[in-house]
Amino acid sequence: MKISLFIPCFIDACYPQVGISMVKVLERLGHQVEYPEDFTCCGQPAFNSGYWDEARAVAEKVLAMYRSAEIIVGVSGSCGAMMMTFYKELFHGTPLEAEAKAHAAKVWEFSDFLVTKLGVTDVGAKFPAKVTFHDGCHGLREVGLKKQPRALLAKVQGLELIEMDAAESCCGFGGTFSVKFPMISTAMGEVKCDSALKTKADYIVSCDSSCLMHIQGLADRQKKPLRTMHLAEVLAKQ
Amino acid sequence: MSTVAQVFKETARRMTHDLRHRSWIQNALGKYYVGRDEKKARFQNWQEARQAAAEIKWDAVNHLDKYLEQFVSKIEARGTKVFWASTGQQACDYIVGVAKKHRVRSIVKSKAMTGEEIHLAQALEKSGVEVVETDLGEYIVQLREEAPYHIVFPAMHLTRHEISDLFNKKLGSAPTDSPEELTMIARRTLRKKYCAADMGISGANFAIAETGMISLTTNEGNGRLSTSLPRIHVALIGIEKVLPTLDDLALFLPMLATAGAAQAVSCYNTFIAGPRQEREPDGPDEFHVVLLDNGRTRLLADAEQRDTLHCIRCGGCLNVCPIYKNIGGHSYATTYMGPIGSVLTPHMRGLTEWKHLSFASSLCGACTEACPVKIDLHHHLLQNRRNAIRCKSPWWEKLIFQGFVTLMNHPLLYRLGVKLGWFGQKFHGLVKGTKLDPVYAWTQSRELPPLARNSFKDYWRRKQS
Numbered sequence: 001m002k003i004s005l006f007i008p009c010f011i012d013a014c015y016p017q018v019g020i021s022m023v024k025v026l027e028r029l030g031h032q033v034e035y036p037e038d039f040t041c042c043g044q045p046a047f048n049s050g051y052w053d054e055a056r057a058v059a060e061k062v063l064a065m066y067r068s069a070e071i072i073v074g075v076s077g078s079c080g081a082m083m084m085t086f087y088k089e090l091f092h093g094t095p096l097e098a099e100a101k102a103h104a105a106k107v108w109e110f111s112d113f114l115v116t117k118l119g120v121t122d123v124g125a126k127f128p129a130k131v132t133f134h135d136g137c138h139g140l141r142e143v144g145l146k147k148q149p150r151a152l153l154a155k156v157q158g159l160e161l162i163e164m165d166a167a168e169s170c171c172g173f174g175g176t177f178s179v180k181f182p183m184i185s186t187a188m189g190e191v192k193c194d195s196a197l198k199t200k201a202d203y204i205v206s207c208d209s210s211c212l213m214h215i216q217g218l219a220d221r222q223k224k225p226l227r228t229m230h231l232a233e234v235l236a237k238q
Numbered sequence: 239m240s241t242v243a244q245v246f247k248e249t250a251r252r253m254t255h256d257l258r259h260r261s262w263i264q265n266a267l268g269k270y271y272v273g274r275d276e277k278k279a280r281f282q283n284w285q286e287a288r289q290a291a292a293e294i295k296w297d298a299v300n301h302l303d304k305y306l307e308q309f310v311s312k313i314e315a316r317g318t319k320v321f322w323a324s325t326g327q328q329a330c331d332y333i334v335g336v337a338k339k340h341r342v343r344s345i346v347k348s349k350a351m352t353g354e355e356i357h358l359a360q361a362l363e364k365s366g367v368e369v370v371e372t373d374l375g376e377y378i379v380q381l382r383e384e385a386p387y388h389i390v391f392p393a394m395h396l397t398r399h400e401i402s403d404l405f406n407k408k409l410g411s412a413p414t415d416s417p418e419e420l421t422m423i424a425r426r427t428l429r430k431k432y433c434a435a436d437m438g439i440s441g442a443n444f445a446i447a448e449t450g451m452i453s454l455t456t457n458e459g460n461g462r463l464s465t466s467l468p469r470i471h472v473a474l475i476g477i478e479k480v481l482p483t484l485d486d487l488a489l490f491l492p493m494l495a496t497a498g499a500a501q502a503v504s505c506y507n508t509f510i511a512g513p514r515q516e517r518e519p520d521g522p523d524e525f526h527v528v529l530l531d532n533g534r535t536r537l538l539a540d541a542e543q544r545d546t547l548h549c550i551r552c553g554g555c556l557n558v559c560p561i562y563k564n565i566g567g568h569s570y571a572t573t574y575m576g577p578i579g580s581v582l583t584p585h586m587r588g589l590t591e592w593k594h595l596s597f598a599s600s601l602c603g604a605c606t607e608a609c610p611v612k613i614d615l616h617h618h619l620l621q622n623r624r625n626a627i628r629c630k631s632p633w634w635e636k637l638i639f640q641g642f643v644t645l646m647n648h649p650l651l652y653r654l655g656v657k658l659g660w661f662g663q664k665f666h667g668l669v670k671g672t673k674l675d676p677v678y679a680w681t682q683s684r685e686l687p688p689l690a691r692n693s694f695k696d697y698w699r700r701k702q703s
Contacts, residue, residue: 007694009646013656014687016694023701035698038649041642048601048620050627051639058646089617137602170560174600179679181247181598186683187254187564188600191264217684 003033004069006107008079008209009041015209021236022075022110025123029114033073036065044082047090048175056090063087063099071117072107075232077139077207080109085142109139111207111231115148121155127237128158131229132201134192134215135168136208149207149231156234162199169195173214189218196226203229242571243594250565250598259395263563266394270557273500280502281492291493292612294486295548298447298478302538305447305480306529312450316512318525326356326532333358333439333472334365336526340470342367342436346428348454348461349373350441351389351551352474352530355573355586358439369439370431372460374424381408387567389574390498390553395566428460438464438522442475443550444490448483451511452527455494455504462508471513471522476530478547490550497610498552533586543585543618548611549578555605555615561598570595577605581618589626596622653695660689 003026007019026033043058062083066072074080084104091100114120133153139145153161172178172188179185192215196204204226206212212228219226253259278284298305310320323329337345345362347369353359359369359380371380375392379385381404386392393401401420405411411423440461442452452473454461465471481490495501514521537546556562556576567575572583572595580595596619605615645652669675671682680686 009652012694013659013689016690016692016697019694020697037695037698040649040652041646043646046639046642048623049635049639050597050620050623050625051631051636052624052627054639054643057643061647086620089620137600137604141603141607168604170600170602170604172560172600174602177597177600179677181250182679182683183251183254184561184564184598185600187260188560189684191260191560191564213687214684217680217686220685221683 001031002070003031004066004072005033005035006039006042006066006072006074006079006083007035008074008076010213011075011209012040014213015230018075018209018230018232021230021232022073024236025114025125025232026073028124029118029120036069039065042079042082043090044079044086045175047082047086048177052090056094059087059090059100060096063096063103066103066106067099069106071113072103073110073113074107075110075230076209077109077136077143077145078210080107081138081142083107109143109145109207111148111152112143112145115151121151123152123155123235125155125159125235125237126157127234129202130160130162130200131203131205131234132162132164132196132199133167134164134171134196134204134206134211136206136211137170139207140168145207149205152231152235153205156237159234162201164195164199164201166191166195171211171214173211175210178214185214186218189214190222193219193222193224193226197224203227203234205229205231205234207231242591246569246571246594246598249569249571253565253569259566260564262395262397263566266391267557267563270500274496274554274557277492277496277500277502281496287489287493288610288612291489291610292545292548294481294489295550295611296545298480298482299538299544299547302477302480305482306477308447309445309450309480310527310529312447313452313512313527315450316515318450318512318527320527320529322529322531324531326530329356329474329528329530329532330358330361332528333474333526334361334367336470336472336524337362337367337437338365340436340524342470344368344370344431344435345437345439346370346372346432346435346464346468347376348438348440348456348464349376349392350439350474351573352441352476353439354386356474356530356532358474370428370435372428372432372458372464373456374421374458374460377424377428378404381405385568385571385573388553388556389551389576389578395568432463432467435464435468437470437472438466438468439472439474440465442473442479443494444487445475445480446482446484446487446509447480449511451484451509453487453491454508454510455491455506456508457499457501457505459506462506465508465510466521469522470524470526471510472526472528473510474528474530476532477534478549493610494550494552497554497608537582537585540585542621543581545611545613546578546581546585546618548613549582550611551578552610554608554610558604558608560600560602560604577615577619578613581613581615581622584622584626589622589629593622593626596626653693656689656693660691663689 043055047055087100171192172185378393387395444453513525562576584592
């Protein structure tokens with residue numbers, strides 16, 4: 001199976017270890033991966049802000065870039081949702097509508113790909129820590145990630161999962177919302193941090209680095225003893 | 239930025255700092271979630287029930303012409319007077335006219351969001367008629383001279399102490415801690431109002447086309463009393479409230495109770511099909527139904543967002559919305575608050591002035607997931623954003639997104655940008671958290687992650703070579 005990776009822009013620039021971890025896990029499972037180096041961004045920031053023409057200009061390039069890909073695996077529930085769900089809305093009624101649909105059918109979020117597509121839950125990871133899991137909204141409600149990441153965590157040696165209250169409630173990031181309405185976004189983040197703190201877990205794990213960026217940024221500013229880690233990083237630990 | 243948006247931002251900012259409010263609302267809704275999930279489990283299959291409800295509503299809304307005419311002809315046949323109001327003003331004028339014609343001096347009003355929507359009570363009071371809200375929560379906020387805080391729980395933001403103080407001040411009752419006693423104080427006052435009222439006003443939860451009757455749901459019995467005791471009853475009903483058949487209520491009544499108030503079924507469900515008929519012992523002499531458009535047909539014409547007319551005003555989306563829970567119902571300054579309000583208000587009151595509500599969302603989708611009639615709420619927020627930007631976009635924001643396209647569509651430029659950012663971030667500390675900070679909107683309350691020395695693209699190149 002030829003796997004094409006998509007690495008969201010902010011993971012490329014700020015959290016390369018998340019992408020590297022995904023590569024390691026996929027290679028450990030014996031898969032060959034390729035990466036279209038010209039991929040930058042899926043266009044979601046423009047789309048969510050109402051600039052659909054601009055989002056389309058970026059997304060058109062993405063469609064072209066992955067035209068020959070068999071399977072596209074990405075390390076973000078949110079950017080995955082953009083390609084799986086929102087490209088169809090974005091290109092609705094345009095000549096690229098059919099291609100956007102075909103593209104959407106090829107895209108997988110990393111944990112969903114492992115569990116649903118490959119049928120793998122044990123990737124040979126070992127990580128002796130207590131973790132709690134944050135369900136990123138796009139992953140949860142647009143992609144349907146709920147059991148998949150938990151099935152993977154359950155097979156990580158030494159790892160204990162402690163569920164927090166309201167694991168499914170939003171961390172407050174929401175893309176440009178976080179800078180348009182910073183105080184609402186921050187208040188939502190505080191509620192999330194409080195839930196996570198109550199579990200006394202060592203790490204908050206999620207399928208989305210964007211949520212974790214928000215949670216970590218807030219926890220650091222408020223000096224809350226919280227550490228975050230992407231699921232891919234957990235799965236790469238040995 | 240328009241004034242409404244500025245006020246919203248300021249109120250929201252203040253509310254997010256109110257930790258007492260935050261924990262009060264989280265607590266109250268925590269109990270609601272437990273009850274709602276218990277009641278949801280009583281459905282054979284909640285998801286299928288939602289689908290069935292959405293399909294019935296789809297049929298009703300897409301054949302509104304047929305069902306409304308059926309409803310009207312049936313209900314008129316029993317002596318009801320029906321008035322079609324295109325605007326809120328027309329509806330107010332008609333109802334004020336009926337009150338004047340019958341020399342009405344006092345009115346008891348059952349809870350009706352349509353009344354809030356068109357400011358009916360204010361219009362009637364201006365014409366010299368006393369209007370008393372009879373729903374306990376509505377009565378409390380009326381005494382406080384404020385708007386409802388929530389579509390279903392208008393006074394949920396108040397503690398019993400605050401209500402006791404209010405009753406003490408406004409009604410002269412002795413202070414008490416007991417919710418039962420507080421209810422009795424309101425009840426004693428309201429009973430006198432019922433007996434004195436010449437007119438009762440209600441909304442309707444549903445209007446049944448097949449039988450020509452309205453369905454009214456309350457938990458206090460105030461709806462039934464307000465509509466049967468006074469000699470005139472006026473029901474103010476949004477045109478989207480119509481359901482094809484009486485059987486549909488078998489699904490919609492428990493669904494409304496479950497999603498709205500975490501109940502299996504509400505305490506009082508009343509069906510009204512006309513004024514007092516011959517040989518009937520009680521009921522009003524006159525029954526007026528005012529069918530309100532007020533922007534609804536505009537929404538009907540919008541194929542993309544037509545399903546917004548499915549809304550049964552259960553408030554379920556408010557209860558799960560993390561924005562609502564943090565800023566509270568009053569920050570919106572709208573009749574309909576929370577996710578449904580953020581979708582609806584720009585349609586009803588103008589996109590330019592109210593678009594900020596569609597942007598004030600993390601698009602988490604909890605509302606869409608909770609909606610019993612499957613309105614695609616968070617996607618409609620995205621569409622409102624698109625429409626708003628199409629109408630008018632701030633030049634500086636347009637410039638930013640044009641820059642975004644240039645950067646993202648030129649991989650070399652993007653790589654250069656990331657590298658420059660890595661160098662530039664060393665100087666960020668000089669301005670971080672100040673007004674000179676280009677990312678102040680983020681850094682005023684959060685730390686920014688550093689750009690990595692080596693990006694993923696760097697890693698990949700090394701790996702390939």
